[in-house]
Amino acid sequence: MAILYHTTMTARPARILHLKEGVLGQQNDKPRSITVALSGNPNAGKTTLFNNLTGARQHVGNWPGVTVEKKEGTCKYGDYRFEVVDLPGTYSLTAYSLEEVIVREYITGEKPDIVVDIVDASNIERNLYLTTQLMELGVPVIIALNMMDVAESRGIDINIELLSELLGLPVVPIVGLRNRGTDDLKCVIAAVVNGEVKFRGVHVNYGQEVEEEIDKLESAIEDERPALGEYLGKYSTRWLAVKLLEEDEAIMEVLSGHLEADSSLFEQQEKSLAHLYSIFGEDVETVIVDYRYGFVAGTAREAVKREIEEPVSTSDRIDNILTNRILGFPFFAFFMWSMFFLTFYLGKIPMDWIERFFGGLGNFAATNLTSPVWLQSLLVDGVIGGVGAVLVFLPQIFIMFLCISLLEDTGYMARAAFIMDRVMHWLGLHGKSFIPMIMGFGCNVPAVMATRTLESEKDRNITILINPLMSCTARLPVYALFTAAFFTAHQGTVTFSLYLLGIILAVIMAKLFRRFLFPGEAEPFVMELPPYRWPTLKGTFIHMWERGSLFLRKAGTIILAGSVVVWMLSYFPSGVEYGSSASLVGKLGRLLEPLVRPLGFDWRAAVALLFGIVAKEIVVSTFGTILGVGEDQEAISGRLQGVFTPLTAYAFMAFTLIYIPCLATVAVIKKETGSWRLAAFSVLYTLTLAWIVAFLIYRIGLLCGLGG
């Protein structure tokens, strides 16, 4: 079984070529489909390999029932068709985090034909820990040894043949960033599936005492076979026995659903645990972890040779500057400033093009589609006016997502968390909570999902609740519209002040939530600082596209539907003046007006805010539709001046920033926390806060004589 060859990637190994002949030489009638699951530590290069394998043929969805991203893609190799699934990055396969449970449930439940374990060659010992656990799951595992170039440059010499021998698995060296070895990997996958490469079953030996108890538990499991039936078929008995010794939460929960509480299996478990505790004086889980580490360390000692002195890596040199105690913060501030600068100023250029395009389209429709009148109105006022007003912001939104993707893909995001840890600590949170905050500037939905990395539930809940106060790109159109109409000379400053307002409110709310709702200490801060990497163009763009395209889809669905609804409400009952207070929308607005009157808003603002609950861009498209001026920003600005004063406009922007996170965010909060109460609370508190803040702005403004 000894696959493969030496570390040098230059000489193409004869063995692979030989395998390749065998694999590709076979004549198959139809393509064989192979399911390949990619697993590995975070930052081991899983996503890069996934992109290399599947290119653009990928699809992002969610794992059933949870909102952890699930990426799937396909690729071809000869007659074979690979269905590639990118599993979440994990360090281990305990039941301590949802990602880990997803990985092992997928592997045991769906039984992929093969699991490719991506191992970072420059950090091999820690990565192999996960490998030992994957090996126990009873599916074929191949190691893709990534970043061989980095390992070599650090003087780490890996004897791949020996490593493969010791682990009993095929090991294929690759360099993900340069797309090297991908083809070899595909070849080995195919060879494993059609049986040309055989596995030698190797598993971690937990020492005589533990192994004895594992044997006892295995026979106890066999005794319970009738009751477990289907459930047993999924897992190997050895794996279950080990999990029983670890008192794995998820497995215990399922087992106790299948078995009586006084089952002999639980009795045996209790006996084994007590026995082992009396021997080791430590909890068995720790003993098992130690043996796994022992196995990994032993393997590494044999197969990996290191130069004694580890040279200072480039990554450390960059860190000396970027996370320097004095320079770190200025650099961070500069990056943030650049992100917003690029978004606003670079985004302006293509925005003008799109605006002109929709202007032309509107005119074209207005002159060429004269009858029936209602259709013309629907297209010009409703669709082009509503959707066009929002699509104009596409470039800004994409640039913002591009910047966020760059921050993540280079590894700087973790440094930002490191730099901000001190500030976040003062809020009763820690640095890791800061990453979702930055992502919130792009969109609150992935940001709320990103809170997954926080271990403590209290920390997560606070971070989730304050996240909607981070001004996302969907709110940008609102600011752009209003600042253009009322604060022409100070557009940038006013927009900036709103972002700042959001951040200040988030700080205050975080302190209040920590004090009154979720008292206690923040979970200790433990985070990996991944080495800096050059982002690949392809990877970053795929990353940006995944998120930005959501916005496009939103424009084509929710915003379009919203625009049409608003148009209908403005157009009917037939005969009334379009968008006047006699129309349906006018009546609805009048109904709501008393609620917002104290803030200085009229019925049109009330309607815009009502529809804006669905998605905040709809605030803009609603004005575009009601005011009946199509997509032309200047015309909307002109008419807005009849509805707002600069003071109420500012209060309105503040209200839009704070009130009810959009429907998608509320839904994701419910999904992530599993609590309707928390989702409802996020709606109520933001609504109340928005009202109070807008009220204060308006009233204090009036007192200061800014009413004009």
Added chain:
Amino acid sequence: MSDNHLVPLGFMSPGESGILKEIRGLRHHLDNGKHDTHMRPTKRYRRGHMHHIDRGHRLEHRLNYMGLVPGESVKIVQNNAPGPVVVAVKGSRLCLGRGIACKLMVRPVGDDPDAGGKSSAGGGECDR
């Protein structure tokens, strides 16, 4: 200096290295003293779902699988009080809150036999 002189990782200065010896005071620091530390730590069900009584225990496992296992050699990369500590372990860089860094007990190694004694001046305080 005695052979088993241990220094909390949070007190060591950048550039210093040592062997991680033990992780102190995590296992039971969150269980409100309800459990006798000499008994096998138990877990129990709560509302249909297993609950780790001992959150510190869980944290210890997290440190373990990120590479911080007793016996492992560690090197301080950054230590600016009152910020987090950056430590190099098994070729990766981990960022640790000061509180946790002060519970990791290290036996310093290096050319300077007094490294451990001096380091407390250069490092930071374990104030959180």
